[in-house]
Amino acid sequence: MDFGLNDEQRLFRQTLREFVDREIVPVARDWEREGRYPTEIVAGMRELGLFGLVIPEEYGGLGADNVSFALTFEEISRGWMGIAGILGSHSVSSWMLAHHGTEEQKQKYLPELATGARRTGIALTEPGAGTDLQGITTVAKRDGDDYVVNGTKMWITNARYADPLPVLVKTDPAAAPAHRGMSILLVEADSAGFEVTADIGKLGYKGTESCEVVLTDVRVPASQLLGGVEGRGLQQALSALETGRINIAARSVGVAQRAYDEALRYARERTAFGGPIGEFQAIQLRLAEMAVALQSARLMTYWAASRMDEGVRMDTESGMAKIAASEAALSCAMDAMRIHGGYGYSTEFEVERLYRDAPLMSIGEGTNDVLRTVVAKSLLAGKAVIS
Incomplete structure (x- = not known):
């Protein structure tokens, strides 16, 4: 059993880390405060080929393995979690199109999605339907060679840039x-x-837009039906969300890592009562708990990603990783704020932003409580074995 990265993955991580430290970390706090869209960062991700992460090489993508996929979201989220959202929704949709689209649809969209010349997202949730996707009310009625679509979608990342959506x-x-x-x-x-x-408007997860989308008598050619067969939409979406849970887990690891880094540095530099606060046992205990939670979440995320690379169904594994990692992000963000004391509440320090970003991961791509029931049912049915 190998818990390490191979040479290619290590090199990929190093390239990502240098990009994040150079292009994202220095501007994240100020740009978030200004409400500025990260156009230059998006351009940098295009140059690295990151919009083609999950797209097969035959269509111009990287065809990356899922551990490298996780590394991407971990490193970007270490710099600014909202930026990872831009790439995340694009990747979920691109994966879905690559795995379920007709050959005509793949040829039409995937090459430009791979370069970032096109971007995409995914419109699932509605004002009255989030976890309960079968409760959506958006309707598409067949009219000759078209569908006529009416409905409203909510919380759509990349909505202003997605083409197609x-x-x-x-x-x-x-x-x-x-x-x-x-x-x-x-x-x-x-x-x-x-x-x-x-x-x-959102508490955190800034940098990318989350929008309401309204469709009023929108005519969509029947050739735009994903896969060409009606009645498969929910299965197509749910299969793609398995990759989404990997990216949410990896984002959580990135947030937890940054929280740990900030707390460790502050514990070394901040003095009180004649010495660094890191000499106090109370601070040491929090740092140790953060390190344990962080590394446990990372290993579980890589494990789930590697299971997906093996080609097995891994909704249980991705759900477990998403639960563990998002809870680690929450606890690490809180402990980092506690270690910083009053400064942790200041917008001049990174931990305030991490504290606002962390909660999303326990909600997105299936709430943690729902995923706990999914995992439990899989265990009870014997579909997953923990040993």
Whole structure:
């Protein structure tokens, strides 16, 4: 059993680390405060080929292994978690298109998605349907060679840049169970009636937009039905979300790493009562707990990613990694703030931003409590064995 990275993965991580330290870390706090879109950082990610991470080489992508995929989100989130969101939604959608699209759809979109000339996201959730995706009300009615789409989507990352935007719809609202009537349509940004209406204000996760999208009588050619067959949309989305949970777990590791780094440095530099605060046992205990939580989360994330590379179904493993890593991000962010004391509450220090970014990971790509039930049911059914 090998817990280390191979030479190629280490080199890839080093390249990412240098990019993050050079292009993201120096500007993240100021740009977030200004509400500035990170155009230059996006350009840098394009140059590194990161928009093609999950796209096969035959379509111009990197075809990266899933451990390298996780490394990407870990390193970028160490600098600024919101930037990872730009790449995350794009990657989930690109993976879904590469695995479920028709050959015509792949040829049409994947080469430009791989270079970042096109970007994408994924429109699943609605004002009244988040965890319960079968409860969506967006409907696509067949009209000749087109579908006519009506509905509203919420919390859509990359909405202002996605072209196409995969949209989960009900092509047969009367189907029972509901998932048999759900499909995904690839909606192009210039479609009449397609409108990004509002950017949603957020506690954290700044740097990328999260938007409301309204579709009013949007005509989408039937050729834009993902995979060409109705009724497979929910399965297509859920399979892609397995990669999404890997990227959320890896983002969590990145946030936890930065929280640990900031806390360790502060414990060495900050003095009180005649010496560094790191000499106090209370501080030492928190640092040790942070280190244990961080490294445990990292190993579980790499384990889940490596299982995906083996080609097995790994919804249990990705769920476990996402739970463990997101809880580690929360605890590390809180402990870093406690170690900083009053300065941890100041916007002049990084830990304040980490504290606001961390909670999203326990919610995104399936809430932790829902994922706990998914993991438990898999264990009880004998579909996963922990040994």
